[in-house]
Amino acid sequence: MTMSRAPVPRAVLVTGASRGIGRAVAHAFAQQGDRVAVHVRSAVDEGRETLASLPGTGHVLVVADLGEAEQAAGLPAAAEEALGEPVRVLVNNAGIATGADLAHPPATTDTLTWQRHWETYLRVNTLGTALVTHAMTRRLVELGLPGRVISIGTRGVHKGEPEFPAYAASKAALHAMDASLAVALAPHDIAVATVAPGFIETERVADRLNSPAGDEIRAGSPFGRVGRPEEVASAVLWLASPEAVWASGATLDLNGASHLRP
Numbered sequence: 473m474t475m476s477r478a479p480v481p482r483a484v485l486v487t488g489a490s491r492g493i494g495r496a497v498a499h500a501f502a503q504q505g506d507r508v509a510v511h512v513r514s515a516v517d518e519g520r521e522t523l524a525s526l527p528g529t530g531h532v533l534v535v536a537d538l539g540e541a542e543q544a545a546g547l548p549a550a551a552e553e554a555l556g557e558p559v560r561v562l563v564n565n566a567g568i569a570t571g572a573d574l575a576h577p578p579a580t581t582d583t584l585t586w587q588r589h590w591e592t593y594l595r596v597n598t599l600g601t602a603l604v605t606h607a608m609t610r611r612l613v614e615l616g617l618p619g620r621v622i623s624i625g626t627r628g629v630h631k632g633e634p635e636f637p638a639y640a641a642s643k644a645a646l647h648a649m650d651a652s653l654a655v656a657l658a659p660h661d662i663a664v665a666t667v668a669p670g671f672i673e674t675e676r677v678a679d680r681l682n683s684p685a686g687d688e689i690r691a692g693s694p695f696g697r698v699g700r701p702e703e704v705a706s707a708v709l710w711l712a713s714p715e716a717v718w719a720s721g722a723t724l725d726l727n728g729a730s731h732l733r734p
């Protein structure tokens with residue numbers, strides 16, 4: 473007879489968990505009994521709110537600017553120190569998303585602005601995330617421990633982001649990095665996957681959803697609405713589960729059928 477055993481709690485690092493998708497992901501892991509390192513860049517008060525809202529015990533707050541290489545590379549060690557054990561699951565959620573002040577449509581953007589936005593997006597979203605991921609996975613390889621990495625990419629990689637080409641490219645690099653790491657790290661029992669959300673209702677985009685543009689955004693999906701942070705969180709939770717190891721290397725579209733690809 474097989475006895476069902478309660479899952480062993482894991483140490484999970486969720487980057488960018490001050491609000492939005494990151495906060496929902498932190499909540500989902502804590503809800504199933506894992507211990508979460510809640511990461512923020514500067515929104516320490518909001519990070520503390522996330523921390524206080526998590527069910528269970530043993531969660532911690534860690535602060536790092538992923539635009540600073542040393543801080544990004546040092547984040548998994550800081551989380552390990554605070555949690556008292558190595559990070560076994562990394563959720564790469566932190567990033568600079570789209571926002572009016574960062575728009576850079578190619579036809580009307582001057583060279584310097586174009587360069588500045590490319591540097592910003594690539595430095596934080598791509599290089600910062602790559603440094604965190606490298607440090608976390610190297611540590612697991614060194615210790616001979618299995619692990620999971622799940623990155624939050626975007627539908628924009630496949631659909632295009634005409635106002636934010638550098639944002640889409642910075643996330644496309646993550647999709648590609650995850651595919652390569654899935655192959656490279658499978659022999660070490662580390663599975664790597666990506667989710668590609670469409671429009672998700674977070675604090676950051678509340679004003680746009682409440683503006684006249686909101687109806688058009690909702691109409692992008694045949695469900696007539698945008699996604700919810702909890703819907704991204706449940707997919708991430710599944711990708712981090714023992715049942716999902718065979719999804720390593722996959723990119724999971726989470727866009728309410730708003731953009732289908734073969």
Ligand SMILES: NC(=O)c1ccc[n+]([C@@H]2O[C@H](COP(=O)([O-])OP(=O)(O)OC[C@H]3O[C@@H](n4cnc5c(N)ncnc54)[C@H](OP(=O)(O)O)[C@@H]3O)[C@@H](O)[C@H]2O)c1
Binds near residue numbers: 494626
């Ligand atoms: N919402 C959507 O529609 C949507 C769709 C597709 C993909 N995504 C992706 O999903 C992720 C979360 O989206 P969201 O809407 O929840 O974003 P959000 O509300 O803007 O939250 C972004 C998080 O990233 C952190 N962050 C930003 N810059 C950072 C830096 N330089 N170093 C470290 N942390 C940094 C922020 O920390 P602080 O608060 O401390 O600054 C915050 O916790 C992003 O990667 C985004 O690109 C979102």
